[in-house]
Amino acid sequence: MSNTPSVSRSVAVTVNGTTYQRDVAARTLLVHFLRENLNLTGTHFGCDTGHCGSCTVIANGKLIKSCMMLAVQADGAQIETVEGLAEPDGSLSPLQQAFSDAHALQCGFCTPGLMLASKYLLEHNPNPTEEEIRRGIKGNLCRCTGYVNIVRAIQNIAADSAEKGDLVK
Amino acid sequence: MLLKEISYVRPHSIDEAVALLNSYPEAGILAGGQSLINVLKMRIGAYSTLVDISALEELKQIRDSAEFISIGAATTYDDIIHSPVVMVSRPILAETAFRIADQQVRNRGTIGGNCCYNDPTCHFPPLLTAMGATMQVYGSDGMREMSAEEFFVGYYQTALASGQILAGIRIPKPKRPYGDAFVPLSVGGTDVLNAVTVTAHVELDEPGTLTAVRVVATGVAPQPLRMTSVEDFVHGQTGQFSDLAGAVATFDMSSLEPPSDVHASGLYRRRMVPVLARRALKMALEQVRRGYRE
Amino acid sequence: MSTVFTDNKTDTIRWTGKSIPRKEDDRLLKGQGRFADDIRRHNEAHVYLLRSPYGHARIRSIDVSVANEAPGVIYILTGEEVAVLQKPFMEIAPPPGGLMEDYCLAVGKVHFMGEPVVAILAETEELGRDAADLIEIDYEPLPAVVDGQAALQAGAPLVHEEAGTNVVWHGVYDWGDIEGSIAKADKVVKIDRLHFHRFTSTPIECNAAVVEYYPGSGEYTFWCNNTMPQFAAMFMGPALGIPTDRLHFVTQDIGGSFGNKITTYVYLTICAILAKKSGRPVKWTEYRTDHILGGSHGNERTFSDIVVPVMADGTILGISAAAIDDAGAFPRYEPLGSVIWSQVVPNVYRFRDVRIDFTQVVTNKCPVGPNRGYSRLQHMWMVERVVDIVAQELHLDPVAVRKQNYILPEQMPYETPNGCVYDSGDYPRCLDMALELIDYPKWRERQQTARGTGKIIGIGIGSTLDSGTNNFGQARIINPQLPFSGNGEVSNVKLDLYGEVVVTIGTTPQGQGHETTAAQVVSDILGLHPDQVRVLIGHDNARNVYTGFSGTYASQFAVTGLGAVQGAAEKLRREIVQLAAGVLQADESEIALRDGSAFVQGQEERAIPFIGLANIVFANNATMPPGLDVSLNCTYTYRPPFKVPDVEKKFGNLTLTYSTQIHASVVEVDEETGQTTILDYAAVDDSGRLIHPQIVEGQVHGAAGLGIGAALYEALEYDEEGQLLTSNFYGYKAVTAIDVPMMKTAAIESPSPFSPNGAKGMGEGGGAPLHAICSALQDVMRQKSGAIIKDSYNPSERVYWLLQNAEKSRQGVSVEESGHGL
Incomplete structure (x- = not known):
């Protein structure tokens, strides 16, 4: 058999456009890989059962929880994390700005995951209803905001892009 | 969050996956991982090798034929939700998948994983049972088929033998007006945890009588439970049938010994079965009468 | 009394009161926040804690011999060694609670499921976890006590044999004349039991720390997310046998706390011991299951024998009740909760005669700690x-x-039966606004039309106070020997070498936006734009800006924190004006400040920028105008005007400010399943003068969100053996975005006459959603079975059974004619 199981592997993972080649243990979760091996500490974790969504990233265009995936499974993947959200000149993206304007973050711990969930939602549904927004961020727990201003931030950005007639980046 | 040391392999074909399973006795299948990785985090699983089938395209296809929809076991919930085939032929699959967890989990979790995990709160075991689905099991001796009822044998248990993989699921396409309804009782909030579910399926035959009736409850028995007395009562009635309470009353609730846990008491679960059964039948019958599903 | 608002020479107020963009947002939105687990130290080692699987068990033996040889293991610490290295933590309670021995690891026996038993220091987290699997512990399970009332019964298992009882503290609070009011009442309503359930706020960031020991100075540094570090120091110094100045705490961004991160000193002590033992920086990362098992739970409280004298018109004369508060296995922050509730004895009502027989007990459950609305929400719920x-x-x-019963605005300031002074407020107006927001008459109509549909609509109200800025003198009511009173916070505002304005505070913000609001206050005083003011992140006692009370808890920053910032900024302003007047050869009264310059009013060419002033003081002081003594580095301690309470009478002003929350909820209950859906929700608050209205509204949303979760979905449930059945987010069903409604909010501003800026502390809320939802469910039951809502936690199943059978809940509830006495 050409393929044998191994306890560690060499992986190439592209995060926010940069490709990282690393040896990683098979038991390492993607979230730990991002935080510990790549020092991308903007991706957080707040539980150990895949409920809180703080570790949410986009992998190969799909919104996922990085604590529910092994780092070895990300071999060859394209990953987007919070560190890649801002504009190239460092200014806030419209989504980040909408979160700030609506006071959609307090402690800011769940915020990276929530912004990625929002980005994914708006990419797939640029004009969501309130119900669709709430469904879209259901996998992300926030204990500070009661979700009210997060929903508003997403509504605001959807309304803005509708006005401008462009899709959310 | 800290897994035991584990070996990992990514086979290139289902045959290779089966070969790996048979070569490494403590090997297990990793598909979407949305249950398995949690089990590994808690270090309660016995696996020392993971065979990752999540990238096997041959297991991720949704195929349409005259009689069936075939769904590969590694197809994600999100792919089912967005499948035009599903939307046209059996939309209940998408509606039910949409209730599972959240977007992130739906993007990785698979229908096969849902079936193989067979937690009593899972969505697909009762739905597939009510739909009369066929489970396609692949092993070193090739493909074998069994009914969903044969497949789901007990709490967290399926008829899969070691060295076998659930490869796909075949779901019949009714040729006459039909109704499908999945009614969960979620505790802890909306679509959080299904304490009890009832799924109903009915079809209307040419003379205008109800047939192929299936009513399936979960959360009250080790496996998806066919409420056969209800099915029998409804079978052969006209499309205008409305005595839901009478139909449900035929079922002997006292025979149920549902589990009590922190989510719900056994007694409450038992009380919810007739309520959800009436609601599921009502929804399914409305669809039949309309002749289509909305 | 503080001396703020003495300097009126500020430019017009430009920033305070406006919702300016938060200074914290940019880094948090980019993933550049620095949370405790983001800290890395060279050569760090990792702590893994092996926790008790039992609620109550004797430890017969622990065998670490195999684990000691496992790959990557550096050191293994057990209770046996801890008992030598650590003195038991200080207890706030006098005996019997004060006799209870608390160590950082279990010594001799385990008292709750999740109690740390063995600490493994290893090269990586995974290797520590692997080694834990190799440790053999022989436990002898003991009967557990998991209910507050059961803990008091003769023969109940003792959580702490050394105390000889499960009672932490007992006291009778008796104000006014409850017998007299029972005798003169038209009716007496009796309720046998009300139960406030155990839940917690589960900040999404769990606890974490990196701890390093420097043998050269004997100093420990804690990069951590503890939210009351100097309180931790008071416990840790004596426990480790070292002066508190050797404990250096550094906090940065903190991912929520809601009070839950106050009592982490137990874990920090484990890390300190391991750091010294190993000579390595040690890192501890807590995951969710650890946090729910062994973090900090909210107080569970059972009220019994409730007697309420009432006049025919509905005027309530008083309340008599017994309260049993379940503190879990160790007191820690307790028994402060046994007095803190008395900040709000009559809640928002005028009744004067109150007797509460209060007992706090230990049980084989996770220790409690402050949790949003701490101790007051339980009482106000009752x-x-x-x-x-x-x-x-x-x-x-x-x-x-x-x-009929609300304290009226014209009665403000209002002295409560126990001497607390409600500073200001207009409860009837807040209630009217809340009812208007939900369109109360519409829902009363809809309630009628819903009849027979299988859905029952209920409307409920929760009226609460958020008492802020504690007088820590109330601790003496618990233990007269405690040398605590008053409160306070410190701030330093300075010019740096090039005239930069830098603000330091002793607080530990967790999302409340302290950097922003402090900058607003300083900007108004120094004539700056908030972008020109840098506020340092978090608490660092090496900055030398703190009191023993420093931290972020108990709804007090707007008063204590901003009071300190205001005082320090005004001191700096006076120095800037003095120096500028000397340099510009003008009278101090002629000097104004704008955009980082001091100038002579009306002659703006006579100006000197802050950089010039800083240069004179810091690098060019031979040019200092003669006779001046300025440092441009100004520290101010805000001290609220408190006296020591009368311990005998349990009387005195226990809190400085009282924010109001009046919430109205509309729920719909599915008659067949008991499932509750919130149809409408309104929250009206009065937090005095608002510094940043958007931040205040955000706090209102958050407190309401947590309260809704607790009312319907979230509970920490133990079985009889002390097994926690809801120890992760599968079992503990933290409320999701789907189930919190788009609540409506409104605010009025009744300035506090007592705070330096008219603001009132807020943020905790008073648990108003628990009250409002229970109230709405009561309204549902009124239409149906007449059942009584006796528990603060009402999941679908409980509501279902209440609809099915009112009898059980109605037992023990009666209305009697007057004059029967207690």
């Missing part, structure tokens, strides 16, 4: 339940009963 039950049983309108 009072709100009493109001609704009185209304139902006397066939009165719950809205009318509230209005």
Whole structure:
């Protein structure tokens, strides 16, 4: 058999456009890989059962929880994390700005995951209803905001892009 | 969050996956991982090798034929939700998948994983049972088929033998007006945890009588439970049938010994079965009468 | 009394009161926040804690010999060694609670499921976890006690044999004349039992720390997310046998706390011991299951024998009740909760005669700690339940009963029966606004039309206070020997070498936006734009800006924190003006400040920028105008005007400010399943003068969100053996975005006459959603079975059984004619 199981592997993972080649243990979760091996500490974790969504990233265009995936499974993947959200000149993206304007973050711990969930939602549904927004961020727990201003931030950005007639980046 | 040391392999074909399973006795299948990785985090699983089938395209296809929809076991919930085939032929699959967890989990979790995990709160075991689905099991001796009822044998248990993989699921396409309804009782909030579910399926035959009736409850028995007395009562009635309470009353609730846990008491679960059964039948019958599903 | 607002020479107020963009947002939105687990130290080692699987068990033996040889293991610490290295932590309680011995690891026996038993230091987290699997512990399971009332019964298992009882603290609070009011009442309503359940706020960031020991100075540094570090120091210094100045705490961004991160000193002590033992920086990362098992739970409280004298018109004269507060296995922050509730004895009502027989006990459950609304929400929930039950049983309108009994705005400031002074507020107006926001008459109509549809609509009200800025003198009511009173916070505002304005505070913000609001206050005083003011992140006692009370808890920053910032900024302003007047050869009264310059009013060419002033003081002081003594580095301690309470009478002003929250909820209950859906929700708050309205509204949303979760979905449930059945987010169903409604909010501003800026502390809320939802469910039951809502936690199943069978809940609830006595 050409393929044998191994306890560690060499992986190439592209995060926010940069490709990282690393040896990683098979038991390492993607979230730990991002935080510990790549020092991308903007991706957080707040539980150990895949409920809180703080570790949410986009992998190969799909919104996922990085604590529910092994780092070895990300071999060859394209990953987007919070560190890649801002504009190239460092200014806030419209989504980040909408979160700030609506006071959609307090402690800011769940915020990276929530912004990625929002980005994914708006990419797939640029004009969501309130119900669709709430469904879209259901996998992300926030204990500070009661979700009210997060929903508003997403509504605001959807309304803005509708006005401008462009899709959310 | 800290897994035991584990070996990992990514086979290139289902045959290779089966070969790996048979070569490494403590090997297990990793598909979407949305249950398995949690089990590994808690270090309660016995696996020392993971065979990752999540990238096997041959297991991720949704195929349409005259009689069936075939769904590969590694197809994600999100792919089912967005499948035009599903939307046209059996939309209940998408509606039910949409209730599972959240977007992130739906993007990785698979229908096969849902079936193989067979937690009593899972969505697909009762739905597939009510739909009369066929489970396609692949092993070193090739493909074998069994009914969903044969497949789901007990709490967290399926008829899969070691060295076998659930490869796909075949779901019949009714040729006459039909109704499908999945009614969960979620505790802890909306679509959080299904304490009890009832799924109903009915079809209307040419003379205008109800047939192929299936009513399936979960959360009250080790496996998806066919409420056969209800099915029998409804079978052969006209499309205008409305005595839901009478139909449900035929079922002997006292025979149920549902589990009590922190989510719900056994007694409450038992009380919810007739309520959800009436609601599921009502929804399914409305669809039949309309002749289509909305 | 503080001396703020003495300097009126500020430019017009430009920033305070406006919702400016938060200074914190940019880094948090980019993933550049620095949370405790983001800290890395060279050569760090990792702590893994092996925790008790039992609620109560004797430890017969622990065998670490195999684990010691496992790959990557550096050191293994057990209770046996801890008992030598650590003195038991200080207890706040006098005996018997004060006799209970608390160590950082279990010594001799385990007292709750999740108690740390062995600490493994290893090269990586995974290797520590692997080694834990190799440790053999022989436990002898003991009977557990998991209920507060059961803990008091003769023969109950003792959580702490050394104390000889499960009682932490007992006291009778008796104000006014409850017997007299029972004798003169038209009716007496009796309720046998009300139960406030155990839940917690589960900040999404769990606890974490990196701890390093420097043998050269004997100093420990804690990069951590503890939210009351100097309180931790008071416990840790004596426990480790070292002066508190050797404990250096550094906090940065903190991912929520809600009080839950106050008592982490237990874990920090484990890390300190391991750091010294190993000579390595040690890192501890807590995951969710650890946090729910062994973090900090909210106080569970059972009220019994509730007696309420009432006049025929619905006027409530008083309340008599017994309260049993379940503190879990170790007191820690307790028994402060046994007095803190008395900040709000009558809640928002005028009744004067109150007797509460209060007992706090230990049980084989996770220790409690402050949790949003700490200790007051339990009491106010009881009072709100009493109001609704009185209304139902006397066939009165719950809205009318509230209005009949509310303290009125013209009575403000209002002294409560125990000497607390409610500073300001207008409760009837807040209630009217809340009812208007939900369109109360519409829902009363809809309630009628819903009949027979299988859906029942209920409307409920929660009226609460958020008492902020504690007088820590109330601790003496618990233990007269405690040398605590008053409160305070420190700030330093300075010019740096090039004239930069830098603000330091002793607080530990977790999302409350302290950097922003402090900058607003300083900007107004120094004539700057908030972008020109840098506020340092978090608490660092090496900055030398703190009191023993420093931290972020108990709804006090707007008063204590901003009071300190204001005082320090005004001191700096005076120095800037003095120096500028000397340099510009003008009278101090002629100097104004704008955009980082001091100038002579009307002659703006006579100006000197802050950089010039800083240069004179820091690098060019031979040019200092003669006779001046300025440092441009100004520290101010804000001290609220408190006296020591009368310990005998349990009387005195326990809190400086009282924010109001009046919430109205509309729920719909599915009659067949008991499932509750919130149809409408309004929150009206009065937090005095608002510094940043958007931040205040955000706090209101957050407190409401947590309260809604606790009311319907979230509970920490133990079985009889002390197994926690809801130890992760599968079991503990933290509320999701789908189930919190788009609540409506409104605010009024009744400035506090007592705070330096008219603001009132806020943020905790008073648990108003628990009250409002219970109230709405009571309204549902009134239409159906007449059942009584006796628990603060009402999941679908409980509501279902209440609809099915009212009898059980109605037992023990009665209305008697007057004059029967207690």
